[in-house]
Amino acid sequence: MTKANDYNSVMARKAEIMLKSVGIDYSKFESGSIAFDYEKMMRETGYTLEEMQEIQYSVGVGNTPVLELRNLTELARKCAPVGKGARIFMKDEASNPSGSFKARRAANSVYHAKRLGFKGVVTATSGNYGAAVASQAAIAGLKCIVVQECYDSKGVGQPEIVEKARKCEALGAEVVQLSVGPELFYKFLLLLEETGYFNASLYTPFGIAGVETLGYEISMQFREKYGKDPDVVVCTNAGGGNMTGTARGLIKAGATSKLIAASVNLAGLHMASDGQFNKKSFTTGHTGFGMPFASWPDRSDVPRSAARPLRYMERYVTVAQGEVFYITEALARLEGLEKGPAGNTALAAAFYLAQEMDQDQTIIVSETEYTGAGKHIQPQLSFARDNGIEIFFGDPAEEVPGKNIILPSHPSLIKPRDVDIVHMRRSLIKTAVNTYKVEPTEEDIAFLAEETNSSVEFVKETLKSL
């Protein structure tokens, strides 16, 4: 019997296709109400830290260097009040196979797929994760399909995504490219059904737990070299896996570093808009993913996302595109390091956050990404200009995404803006109640307090105000 493959029929088979392709029965962790057992899910379907280290280190993933950015620290101190300016560090995740921390997530997912006997893996991503899965699949001898959103309706590709396609193909994957739109998910489901391959989702427990080794390494490397944990860890935030995994690894190490998320501000640009697709100079690490995923994680391609960043972040800041470009250029010129701009989002934030801290304190950016044709400040700025975006020096606080890119006329103008995290917490609670349409139980209230890194009182008070 052949199945109907129109949009609605395929979407109606989503749950069935997902269960088969991820191999996790999420109902085991459900309470039947708002709450679900997150830690049980991570424990039973993930791997222990030691197992993950073994899996990752055996394929050349992890153990990346921590670099101290002395000249950038000096630049920050020149902009800071007297006595301020923490030492800035960065974990050079670009030195992983495939060039980003996503290798950690992919190593686990591909290992798991192979263990379960799948012949191949499929992943839906336009970002570094595609290359990471392709790289790991190449090592494991599995087939790999990457589905990416790449072109607008005029057939113009975002240079960064075109480069990702090249890299995925160079690593042996089939790259299925699509024009703009969330119906990418429809083609993704069709491919999973057709091939019977594993869904190497970004949001499974094994994927997210794969990043725990990153947080753990940060702590161990710091203790070994500086005798203490970093005071602050900054994570570039999109879907929330970087923040969640890094935080969980730090907690497993017993570290109490303050965790801050950072995203590029793309407010006002619709992520599914054909006309606005090529008006943005960042394809990840931006608010278009960061805000919705943090305030409601269960919008991913699995029923319960293992990435739940609001549980861990103490603060969330946004930076302007122009600020990230400036800091990326400064990194090359002052530290001799060329890194991809998206990964430098947290670095732009750290550059300012360091100025709020004392000189004997330390701040580290959790990861960097590789750079190359398309995926570099030069082509991104050039592409923006070709698309009618104005580029000039001024105050980046005045930048309007999709209209201009304002490079700071002086580095002291790099000043990330705080996201109203209390509002995000309230929003998560509200969405939970609206989604499940239940009177929250005591268990739900305790769960929501954990979800929002707040308190039972805060949740009760928010519920009352709804």
Next chain:
Amino acid sequence: MIKKGEWVRIHKTILEPSERAPQVPEDTKQVPLEMWDKGFLEADAELGDEVTIETVTGRKETGTLIEVNPYYEHDFGKFVPELLVIDKQVREIVFGGEK
């Protein structure tokens, strides 16, 4: 003519504008959802023909033949002079002028 077995790129429409998901913004609703893929051509054909390919994972896809031996053209873009201004500025602040 393009020979069977050659490495090609195809294009196809996956969803017509009328079939697009309800949540997509107006501008996106006006255009189809398109797809591109690469593989080995299954039978001799001309550019613009409807063809079948076998991809590197061994799947069959059909679509319009648009390129033979497709290659990438993305690069480092045109020169962006502002970057030189940043270079000079950060070096002056950290190292104190021409060094």
